[in-house]
Each structure stands twice: as structure tokens, then as C-alpha cells.
Amino acid sequence: MTNFTYYNPVKIVFGKGMIAELKELIPSDVKVMLIYGGGSIKKNGVYDQVRRALSGHALTEFGGIGPNPRYETCMNAAAQAKAEGVGFLLAVGGGSVLDATKFIAVATVYDAGDPWGIMEGRKPVKAALPLGSVLTLPATGSEMNTFAVISRDSTNEKLAFSSPLIAPRFSVLDPETTYSLPTKQVENGIVDTFVHVMEQYMCAVGSAPLTERQAEAVLQTLIEEAPKVRQHPDDYDVRANLMWCATTALNGSLGCGVEAQDWATHMIGHELTALYGIDHGRTLAMIMPAVHRHQLARKQARLAQCAARVWGLMQGDEEARAAQAIDKMESFFHSVGVPTRLSDYGIDAVEAGHQVASRLAKRGIKIGEFGDLGEKEVREIVALAK
Ligand code: NZQ
Ligand code: ZN
Numbered sequence: 001m002t003n004f005t006y007y008n009p010v011k012i013v014f015g016k017g018m019i020a021e022l023k024e025l026i027p028s029d030v031k032v033m034l035i036y037g038g039g040s041i042k043k044n045g046v047y048d049q050v051r052r053a054l055s056g057h058a059l060t061e062f063g064g065i066g067p068n069p070r071y072e073t074c075m076n077a078a079a080q081a082k083a084e085g086v087g088f089l090l091a092v093g094g095g096s097v098l099d100a101t102k103f104i105a106v107a108t109v110y111d112a113g114d115p116w117g118i119m120e121g122r123k124p125v126k127a128a129l130p131l132g133s134v135l136t137l138p139a140t141g142s143e144m145n146t147f148a149v150i151s152r153d154s155t156n157e158k159l160a161f162s163s164p165l166i167a168p169r170f171s172v173l174d175p176e177t178t179y180s181l182p183t184k185q186v187e188n189g190i191v192d193t194f195v196h197v198m199e200q201y202m203c204a205v206g207s208a209p210l211t212e213r214q215a216e217a218v219l220q221t222l223i224e225e226a227p228k229v230r231q232h233p234d235d236y237d238v239r240a241n242l243m244w245c246a247t248t249a250l251n252g253s254l255g256c257g258v259e260a261q262d263w264a265t266h267m268i269g270h271e272l273t274a275l276y277g278i279d280h281g282r283t284l285a286m287i288m289p290a291v292h293r294h295q296l297a298r299k300q301a302r303l304a305q306c307a308a309r310v311w312g313l314m315q316g317d318e319e320a321r322a323a324q325a326i327d328k329m330e331s332f333f334h335s336v337g338v339p340t341r342l343s344d345y346g347i348d349a350v351e352a353g354h355q356v357a358s359r360l361a362k363r364g365i366k367i368g369e370f371g372d373l374g375e376k377e378v379r380e381i382v383a384l385a386k
Pocket of ligand 1: 036037038039040041044065066068069093094095096097099136139141142147148149177178179180181182189192250266280
């Protein structure tokens with residue numbers, strides 16, 4: 001186990017009816033900006049619940065944050081927040097609304113030029129407005145972490161940044177808000193959660209037995225709950241289990257004592273979203289099996305551990321069990337309803353590989369837990385997802 005510092009200040013308020021707690025969670029002496037997406041919260045009653053809870057607060061709104069939130073939209077929101085003297089941001093929606101709110105929190109008080117420099121890693125985050133969230137889509141873990149992913153139209157980039165200053169003060173997780181999710185978003189969320197766990201767990205080096213078993217517990221719970229949500233979409237406990245899995249998967253706890261993390265799948269996936277507009281979770285379902293197959297020799301021992309402990313596969317030698325673990329994961333994604341090949345989207349894998357590899361190389365980025373997967377390897381990985 002390696003040294004680590006773990007601090008997560010996000011208060012989680014979990015369960016049905018908990019949106020009413022907003023009244024107490026947000027200070028009443030500041031103006032609040034309610035930030036939301038394309039309107040799902042107006043159809044499923046979440047908007048009304050939030051308005052009711054905040055009836056005693058000074059409130060303004062910014063709607064229209066799209067999936068893969070845009071820098072340009074965030075800058076409009078920041079200008080409005082500044083002009084109206086907003087003192088607290090409340091994100092109500094999925095990961096996109098949350099990530100946008102995190103960037104808006106920084107952009108509103110930014111006084112060193114164009115805040116895109118933060119996304120490029122050239123500028124530090126020195127201040128941010130306080131923010132909280134009401135999560136309606138279990139997937140990204142953004143509700144309990146310090147990351148945000150923002151896209152920019154003019155440069156066709158999709159970049160991530162992190163700062164302790166953008167940790168939400170609280171996140172309200174009411175599983176009932178997820179009943180209205182389109183099936184596709186439920187599927188995306190399950191895959192995203194699964195892959196978040198794997199990016200931290202499926203590494204070639206180190207050993208952190210407790211953290212590894214916590215990761216395996218999330219994977220096993222997902223594998224159990226995924227078929228249930230298809231059969232019983234209105235089952236509260238199933239929705240609650242999926243929601244807590246998603247938050248747990250990327251709140252930092254599964255990285256404790258872990259020597260290295262991978263994240264190659266996410267780095268490639270973000271490029272595929274920027275290039276082809278494919279949903280985040282769907283890019284991961286194609287790329288993670290390809291990364292594992294490409295890196296089989298290095299990841300073999302951990303893959304075999306996963307085969308035994310998560311999938312119950314004990315037959316064959318270590319290499320055979322490792323390969324079976326990858327096949328099982330790919331079948332799981334299929335069972336969830338998510339395709340795993342670029343050809344399923346009519347995309348040529350060799351061409352996509354060239355594009356992704358050269359975009360990452362241009363930014364000087366090498367990926368994987370050893371930071372040694374460069375242009376050639378990225379091309380090979382994407383080609384495996386044909
Ligand atoms: O915009 P509205 O109308 O709300 O509709 C949304 C959107 O169309 C809809 N939706 C959300 N909750 C709903 C609902 N529809 C009905 N009922 C509900 N309860 O779902 C659609 C997708 O929403 P979005 O927020 O885009 O999805 P998700 O939560 O998967 O977020 C994806 C974004 O998060 C980033 C991704 O790259 C992508 O940009 N990520 C953020 C991370 C982080 N901050 O830590 C880590 C992740 O790996 C990821 O990269
Ligand atoms: Zn993700």
C-alpha cells in the first residue's frame with residue numbers, strides 16, 4: 001500500500017424526499033443560481049421540488065446546459081452570475097450540469113483573463129463560488145469529487161480539470177429522481193460507473209488489499225443490480241444501489257493506497273466523444289476491453305484476480321483467466337445494452353485510431369498507469385475496438 005492523503009468534504013444527503021433539505025443546506029443570505037440542463041427536471045417534478053425547498057431564498061436560474069457541457073454556454077452563465085451578484089450555485093441534473101456548474105463557479109470569480117487556460121493546465125484555480133448539487137443521473141461521480149470535464153466548440157476539445165475549490169458543499173441524491181431517465185442514460189451510467197472502478201483497480205502494479213476488495217464490491221453490486229433495473233425500473237432499492245455505486249466509484253476512496261491508476265480508457269474516450277459525439281459511457285464500453293487486451297501481459301495478475309473474485313472464474317492458468325475476465329466484462333456491457341465496437345457506430349477503427357492518437361500526441365500526452373502509451377500504442381488500442 002502506498003502513502004495517501006484522503007479528504008472528501010462533500011456532504012451526501014441521500015434518500016427519497018431529501019430535496020426538501022435544500023432549505024437548510026444553502027445559506028439564506030446569498031442569491032442562489034439554479035443551473036440545469038435541457039429541461040428533464042421540469043418534466044419529472046424535480047424542478048418544482050427544488051423551487052419549493054428554496055421558496056425562502058433569493059433565486060435566479062440558468063437553463064440549457066447540454067450534454068458534454070460547452071465552455072461557451074458556461075461563460076454565458078458566469079456572466080449572468082456576476083451581473084446578478086450570485087453567491088451560491090446549485091446544479092440540478094446529471095454530470096454535465098454538475099461539471100458545468102463547477103467551471104461556472106471558477107469562471108464567475110476569475111480575474112486573470114480567459115479561464116480556458118485552466119482547462120489547458122496553464123493557469124491555476126485560485127477561487128470559486130460555493131456550489132451544491134441535486135443529482136439526477138448516477139454515472140460520473142462528479143457529485144462527490146473535484147473533477148469537471150468541459151468541451152469547447154471553437155477548438156473541438158474536451159478537457160478535464162480538478163481543484164479542491166470545486167468540491168460541492170453537498171450533494172442531494174434522491175434515487176426517485178432517476179425513475180425518469182431514458183434507458184440509454186441508465187445504461188451509460190452503469191458502464192461509466194463500472195469503468196471508473198476499473199480505471200483505479202485494474203493496474204499492473206501495487207497492492208492495496210482492502211481498497212481492491214472495496215472496488216470488487218462495487219463491481220459485484222453493479223453486476224447484480226444491472227439486470228434488475230431493466231426488469232424493474234421502478235424498484236426504489238435497485239435505483240438507490242446504482243446511485244450509491246456511481247458515487248462511491250469516483251469519490252476518491254477507491255484510489256486510497258493504490259500505487260497507480262490507469263485512465264487510458266477515459267483519455268481515449270473523451271477524444272472519441274469530441275470527434276464523433278458518442279456518449280461518454282458508450283466510448284468507454286468500446287475502449288476498455290481494447291486497453292485490457294492490448295495490455296494483457298502487464299495486467300494479467302490483476303485481471304486473473306478479477307476473474308476469480310468478481311466473475312467466479314477459477315479454471316485455466318493465469319493468462320486464460322485474465323483473458324476470460326475481459327470477455328466477461330465485454331459481455332456484461334452487451335447485457336446492459338451498450339455496444340462495444342466502433343463498427344457498431346459505423347466508424348472505421350483504424351482511421352479513428354489515427355485521429356485520436358495524433359490529437360493526444362499533439363498535446364504531448366502519454367497515457368496508462370505507467371504513462372508510456374504513446375501515439376503508436378493508442379492507434380493499436382483503438383484499432384482493437386474495430
Ligand atoms: O439536460 P437534461 O434535460 O437534464 O437531460 C439529460 C441529458 O440529456 C438527461 N437526464 C439527466 N437526468 C435525467 C435525465 N433525463 C431524465 N430524467 C433524469 N433524471 O440525461 C442526458 C445526459 O446527461 P449528462 O449529464 O450529460 O450525463 P452524465 O451524467 O453521464 O454526464 C456526462 C458528462 O460527465 C463527464 C463526461 O465526460 C460528460 O461530459 N464526466 C465527468 C466526470 C467527473 N466530473 O468526475 C467523470 C466522468 O468520467 C466523465 O468524464
Ligand atoms: Zn467516466
